[in-house]
Amino acid sequence: xxxxxxxxxxxxxxxxxxxxxxxxxxxxxxxxxxxxxxxxxxxxxxxxxxxxxxxxxxxxxxxxxxxxxxxxxxxxxxxxxxxxxxxxxxxxxxxxxxxxxxxxxxxxxxxxxxxxxxxxxxxxxxxxxxxxxxxxxxxxxxxxxxxxxxxxxxxxxxxxxxxxxxxxxxxxxxxxxxxxxxxxxxxxxxxxxxxxxxxxxxxxxxxxxxxxx
Amino acid sequence: xxxxxxxxxxxxxxxxxxxxxxxxxxxxxxxxxxxxxxxxxxxxxxxxxxxxxxxxxxxxxxxxxxxxxxxxxxxxxxxxxxxxxxxxxxxxxxxxxxxxxxxxxxxxxxxxxxxxxxxxxxxxxxxxxxxxxxxxxxxxxxxxxxxxxxxxxxxxxxxxxxxxxxxxxxxxxxxxxxxxxxxxxxx
Numbered sequence: 001x002x003x004x005x006x007x008x009x010x011x012x013x014x015x016x017x018x019x020x021x022x023x024x025x026x027x028x029x030x031x032x033x034x035x036x037x038x039x040x041x042x043x044x045x046x047x048x049x050x051x052x053x054x055x056x057x058x059x060x061x062x063x064x065x066x067x068x069x070x071x072x073x074x075x076x077x078x079x080x081x082x083x084x085x086x087x088x089x090x091x092x093x094x095x096x097x098x099x100x101x102x103x104x105x106x107x108x109x110x111x112x113x114x115x116x117x118x119x120x121x122x123x124x125x126x127x128x129x130x131x132x133x134x135x136x137x138x139x140x141x142x143x144x145x146x147x148x149x150x151x152x153x154x155x156x157x158x159x160x161x162x163x164x165x166x167x168x169x170x171x172x173x174x175x176x177x178x179x180x181x182x183x184x185x186x187x188x189x190x191x192x193x194x195x196x197x198x199x200x201x202x203x204x205x206x207x208x209x210x211x212x213x
Numbered sequence: 214x215x216x217x218x219x220x221x222x223x224x225x226x227x228x229x230x231x232x233x234x235x236x237x238x239x240x241x242x243x244x245x246x247x248x249x250x251x252x253x254x255x256x257x258x259x260x261x262x263x264x265x266x267x268x269x270x271x272x273x274x275x276x277x278x279x280x281x282x283x284x285x286x287x288x289x290x291x292x293x294x295x296x297x298x299x300x301x302x303x304x305x306x307x308x309x310x311x312x313x314x315x316x317x318x319x320x321x322x323x324x325x326x327x328x329x330x331x332x333x334x335x336x337x338x339x340x341x342x343x344x345x346x347x348x349x350x351x352x353x354x355x356x357x358x359x360x361x362x363x364x365x366x367x368x369x370x371x372x373x374x375x376x377x378x379x380x381x382x383x384x385x386x387x388x389x390x391x392x393x394x395x396x397x398x399x400x
Contacts, residue, residue, distance in 0.1 A: 009389045010367055010382045013360055018299040022309035032314040036324045039314070040398050041389070043288070048346065048392060049299070050292035051339050052361050056257050058249035062266055066244050069270050070237070077278045085319050092318040096310075122309060166322065 003035040003166035007148070012038060016045035023120060023127035023192045027148055027168070029093040030190055034166025091152070094119075094190070098129065102153070102188055107131060113181075114138065119190075127192045132156065132181035140178040145194035147171045149179070154187030156180060221336035224290045232280035243290075244273050251298050258302070258364040268305060272298045289335035338396050345395035353388040356381050 007028055014020040015028040032039050085092055088100025097119040098105050107115040113136030117129040124145065129152075130138070149169045156163055158177040163169055171177060181187035224246060230239040248269045255265035275297050283293055303311050349357065359370045371381040
């Protein structure tokens with residue numbers, strides 16, 4: 001299945017250069033596991049990075065530098081061998097946060113049919129998983145900053161379109177939307193915000209405060 | 214161009230020799246080639262000479278240890294060393310982790326198979342990319358250079374150039390489209 005909604009070159013470039021936050025890196029790295037087109041784009045950016053690194057003015061290393069590195073070559077370093085990955089339906093980028101299987105993760109119920117799993121929060125940036133059973137909806141809301149939603153399983157739709165696994169929706173403060181999970185497999189999304197959401201209704205706003213939506 | 218390509222090929226072969234045989238003579242030659250470039254690059258990004266020197270040494274050590282993973286069909290040695298330098302730099306300056314795409318992910322949507330004549334020669338690709346970078350309109354080249362070599366978020370680049378963020382983003386997109394075109398990469 002072809003991914004239709006992509007992160008865009010600015011996010012890919014920040015990721016390729018190592019400039020993006022942990023939450024945004026998690027988002028982009030996970031999107032890449034679904035999307036060959038963006039993998040190729042990131043690779044192109046890395047090729048450009050390698051070319052620019054090769055072309056900057058070289059700065060001579062200190063006199064003892066090579067000797068000191070040669071002396072360390074036989075030290076036992078961290079193990080870099082590739083190991084076979086354990087079974088599980090969670091993309092490996094997320095396993096350090098979620099575990100190997102979605103069904104065994106420590107979901108927190110937030111509303112009927114709706115659960116979430118906070119992954120990380122630094123400053124204003126947060127990453128969490130949202131799990132919605134078919135028909136479940138997140139109340140109409142906007143965002144103070146930018147929010148990105150990456151579909152991992154199932155699918156959802158809102159006023160702007162239809163989103164399937166690998167698709168990444170970007171919403172800005174002007175957009176109020178009400179995402180609804182479609183029929184079929186349970187919909188699990190990775191959601192990254194750089195500021196708290198703003199809800200329209202009083203009750204979800206309270207929920208928002210309690211659960212960090 | 215031809216000389217450039219031969220040199221790039223030689224660098225690839227040296228990394229191969231380190232990976233297969235732990236060839237120390239090859240490593241010394243790679244050190245002479247890469248370490249001063251990595252150091253210069255890190256200093257361009259704002260590192261002090263002492264920090265850049267230490268990190269460049271760590272990059273060379275990582276090259277020695279990971280050389281067996283190097284695959285010239287996937288990337289040239291300079292691209293590969295760039296990614297090592299990028300990752301070690303992040304580890305050194307940030308508390309946060311940088312989750313990384315994992316080509317061995319069992320849940321991965323696989324890449325389409327390339328027939329062997331479609332396989333890119335990465336050294337040639339890099340040369341074409343250099344030519345395309347030189348051909349970029351000045352305003353696009355400026356945002357690309359600031360993105361790669363000034364370690365600034367796009368919002369800071371916009372502020373420095375006195376431009377709306379949207380303009381910086383669209384220049385990045387236009388420049389990337391040019392670079393993709395030069396390499397025949399689908400977008």
